[in-house]
Amino acid sequence: AAFLAAFQARIDAEEKIEPKDAMPEGYRRTLVRQIGQHAHSEIVGMLPEGNWITRAPSLRRKAALLAKVQDEGGHGLYLYSAAETLGVSREQMTEELLSGKAKYSSIFNYPTLSWADIGIIGWLVDGAAIMNQIPLCRCSFGPYARAMIRVCKEESFHQRQGYEIVMTLMRGTEAQKAMAQDALDRWWWPALMMFGPHDSESAHSEQSMAWKIKRFSNDALRQKFIDATVPQAEFLGLKVPDPDMVWDAGLNDGQGGYRHGPIDWDEFWRVVKGGGVMNRDRIRARRKAWEDGAWVREAARAHALKRAARKVAAE
Amino acid sequence: AAFLAAFQARIDAEEKIEPKDAMPEGYRRTLVRQIGQHAHSEIVGMLPEGNWITRAPSLRRKAALLAKVQDEGGHGLYLYSAAETLGVSREQMTEELLSGKAKYSSIFNYPTLSWADIGIIGWLVDGAAIMNQIPLCRCSFGPYARAMIRVCKEESFHQRQGYEIVMTLMRGTEAQKAMAQDALDRWWWPALMMFGPHDSESAHSEQSMAWKIKRFSNDALRQKFIDATVPQAEFLGLKVPDPDMVWDAGLNDGQGGYRHGPIDWDEFWRVVKGGGVMNRDRIRARRKAWEDGAWVREAARAHALKRAARKVAAE
Amino acid sequence: MSEAFVTALLELADDHLVLGHRLSEWCGHAPMLEEDLALPNMALDLIGAARGLYARAGEIEGKGRDEDDLAYLRGERAYLNCLLVERENGDFAQTMLRQLYFAAFMEPYWRAAASSDDPVLRGIAAKAVKEVAYHIRHAGEWVVRMGDGTGESARRMAEAVEELHRFTDELFFSSPAAEAAEAAGLLPVRAETRGAWEATIRTVFAEARLGWPAQVWAQQGGRAGAHGEALGHLLAEMQSLHRAHPGAAW
Amino acid sequence: MSEAFVTALLELADDHLVLGHRLSEWCGHAPMLEEDLALPNMALDLIGAARGLYARAGEIEGKGRDEDDLAYLRGERAYLNCLLVERENGDFAQTMLRQLYFAAFMEPYWRAAASSDDPVLRGIAAKAVKEVAYHIRHAGEWVVRMGDGTGESARRMAEAVEELHRFTDELFFSSPAAEAAEAAGLLPVRAETRGAWEATIRTVFAEARLGWPAQVWAQQGGRAGAHGEALGHLLAEMQSLHRAHPGAAW
Secondary structure, eight states, X not given: OHHHHHHHHHHHTTOOBOTTSOOOHHHHXXXXXXXXXXXXXXXXXXXXXXXXXXXXXXXXXXXXXXXXHHHHHHHHHHHHHHHHTTTOOHHHHHXXXXXXXXXXXXXXXXXXXXXXXXXXXXXXXXXXXXXXXXXXXXXXXHHHHHHHHHHHHHHHHHHHXXXXXXXXXXXXXXXXXXXXXXXXXXXXXXXXXXXXXXXXXXXXXXXXXXXXXXXXXXXXXXXXXXXXXXXXXXXXTOOOSOTXXXXXXXXXXXXXXXXOOOOOHHHHHHIIIIIXXXXXXXXXXXXXXXXXXXXXXXXXXXXXXXXXXXXXHHX | OHHHHHHHHHHHTXXXXXXXXXXXXXXXXXXXHHHHHHHHHHXXXXXXXXTTGGGOSSXXXXXXXXXXXXXXXXXXXXXXXHHHTTTOOHHHHHHHHHHTOSOOOGGGGSOOOSHHHHHHIIIIIHHHHHHHXXXXXXXXXXXXXXXXXXXXXXXXXXXXXXXXXXXXXHTSOHHHHHHHHHHHHHHHHHHHHTTOSOGGGOSSHHHHHHTTSOOSOHHHXXXXXXXXXXXXXXXXXXXXSOTTOEEETTHHHHTOEEEOOOOOHHHHHHIIIIIXXXXXXXXXXXXXXXXXXXXXXXXXXXXXXXXXXXXXHHO | OHHHHHHHHHHHHHHHHHHHHHHHTTTTOSSSHHHHHHHHHHHHHHHXXXXXXXXXXXXXXXXXXXXXXXXXXXXXXXXOOOHHHHSOOOSHXXXXXXXXXXXXXXXXXXXXXXXXXXXXXXXXXXXXXHHHHHHHHHHHHHHHHHHTSOHHHHHHHHHHHHHHGGGSGGGGOOOHHHHHHHHTTSSOOGGGGHHHHHHHHHHHHHHHTOOOOXXXXXXXXXXGTOOOSHHXXXXXXXXXXXXXXXXXXX | OHHHHHHHHHXXXXXXXXXXXXXXXXXXXXXXXXXHHHHHHHHHHHHHHHHHHHHHHHHHHTSOOOHHHHHHSOOGGGOOOOHHHHSOXXXXXXXXXXXXXXXXXXXXXXXXXXXXXXXXXXXXHHHXXXXXXXXXXXXXXXXXXXXXXXXXXXXXXXXXXXXXXXXXXXXXXXXXXXXXXXHTTSSOOGGGGHHHHHHHXXXXXXXXXOOOOSOOOOOOOGGGTOOOSXXXXXXXXXXXXXXXXXTOOO
């Protein structure tokens, strides 16, 4: 109990916890789960956008999308490394992903059905991710916080890029405008769901707040996102697909904000639990990559061993 | 020797040899080789045209092409059956194809690079095949002759269809006309090579003629084909890619015919021996289908055994 | 009304074209020569039905769109096929199960369509009902062979069920357009075919020693153009040549 | 002259775009996360070079065609890439060997291009020469790992050599257009890179314990637009969206 109090005092003093520091098992477990989930989201998140790399409509966009998807892989790599400082291997985490034991962000269980999805994902999904992640740059666990600083920098670039894709579409042909609106219609609600259940339903929130793993509630972040995004949509000439959305001067402590209509949490839980149209496809794609690559990883290991043995023999 | 003479007498009397009849080993071997090669050609021949089924530019053409490729499979089936009457199993022949021991028509080692190839293949390649095959309808070996009658009927239908595809292109846009001419430029010489080496270089010809497996020489059939095809090309507005081609009133016993320029036999032999750009791809595709399908064929066998066993048990 | 009927005909036509296209991908690559004949055969039946349905839809629509305009110039979001038919071929087990699921639905559907108020549809149905009976037989026999074959084939069949069963519910779902056409007596009521479908599938599964899947997440969305990611690639390939030469005749 | 130079630039640009596209197909599907970064990385280098080359070709051509017109609106027969780069990815062994073959050719080529009379090309070469040195290192290390790894990996590497070596001769072949541009001092002479290429490959093969293939049927045709069947499918997919919206800006 004294240890717990001392730990909490360090947290409260905004000290960073480092891998070699003693930490409560629950703290460690929460971080492993959250960082792992976050890493998996980056990896699985390569798939929906990767779906359009081969069809990108201009070489400039093709290169930018490729670079973006590559960045996501890079984020996965930092995050797996951060989790590894807590004593779980990447292999272990990968197996948990492939077996369905570990989760990833449910947004990636939606399919990308048009080029506009690439713009909308950059703008909304990366936008929502940033809202979630900026506070994580001040997370109490040092390696996670440092990884998030790099991640956030790249994500804002992606978000601007996504916004620009949508803007280009909205300045384009009627078909392009329709494509953008259609994509917004499909991604709007899933993007709002990215912040997780309402605070009243959120399982891990309170303890995470105390440990300063989390700094804002799901609903507060969601509101921030909405308030930032709705004017952008208006500027672009897009209609947010929420008939109940109204300006409410009383929100945000009287500074006003957009009040949204009810979120379909049944759909949220259904997709989280595996019922989205792409859940199986996503895991299958990851599993296939992993299994097809087994011989390559084995070859690399075998070769490294041979090399080491030869070096020893030569010495 | 008395047997050989009696056999030859039957042949000379235009009697059909049937599977159960006694026959010289050389006759049997020649037929097995030729029918097998012919069957393999039908099977491998499904690939170049199959390459355009998924991209056929209209539903009518898609259906017709699918039906055509299916017919080729059907021809393969008759021919394997005809060869089986001589005591070689389809499995055995397939393995010889996949190991590279058995040959197939070298024309299928050229790639199909545009939709016009589908038209040109129907017109020229099926056209050349018919020239080769019509005499085979009178082949001395009964099952082969009967298979060829069915095959030839379908092939003439395919040839007309191919010609019609080319005609449609030649009545179309400039791009379509160019596509047709380009396809003719690529397929003309390989089509001429389908009749095999010049008579002076042809290994198996003489004995096959005596046995009435073959009835016309390679050069005679090639000439027939050219004389039939050149006027069709002219009618279509296409230019045969042979600068040396001239009308020669002395050809065909003074009835006149088109004298062609020199054929690049080095290319012919190179492709026959495995040096065409598609040889490896064709065999790989067949091998993949065969290997991927192994578990299906096994399941069918296992199920048939179970069924038979249950039937016995129930009796 | 006629607008709804056009939409409902497109749903049906897209089902047939997309599934026919998928089957045609096998051509030349099947596990045995007999299937190199059987698969295109079924593909031809399906594409044939699609052509009739597109032509009828274009005719009723009256904007001069012919079968190729409807097949080649609509994008992914305008395609209205159910999700089942667009699924990638997978292995032979998945291809045959998909075929069985679809054919077992279409058989009672086409039978009921014999009393459609639309004479053209009656004609299409009369032809298709015979074809689809063969598809049930052929695909059903294979499901039995593979389900009750070797250990590997049984495992693959079970996996196919797990993979595809969740797309079968959508077969019985009528879009608003379909509902309107059903109410007008132009099309059979999709939901009413469920009994016959389930009877067929249960019979085959029993013989194939396949369990009925316990709990599945039923998927739908195709009738609203909300597809999975596979359809876009299929259409990109299918439409590539046609779109590269706008207005050309073939 | 300038027409020949445009054609020769297109040959080079097509090589880079097609190979970059092939690598990009791996994105998200690589055998390990590090390769999910490395493969797009190389793809980006290649596509970047392609863009510069297309832009330069369009500029010299002077008909107002920009990089996208050149990439998205030419069909299979107008693409002039060598056959090596269009080959399907196959397994990781084939992908890495293809990369090594190509990079080991481009490295001396770009080095020589530093003395091109075309200043834009010199700029592209200066950037590319560094990138391609990394490609050689990366792909070469993998060829060594797989060649001298497990029994399976060695078998796959040997198969990759058998599959791909026959396409390497074409790297050193100059089309008439390329010859004209070479004679004019605008482009390096392809044949002159052969020594450096072979030295690189032999070094890697020795370390990878791979035999030098004895007799191969050298393949060519790409420079005349005579491709294998794989390129058409690649272009159908790549160009599908662009072609579906003629004239749109993205």
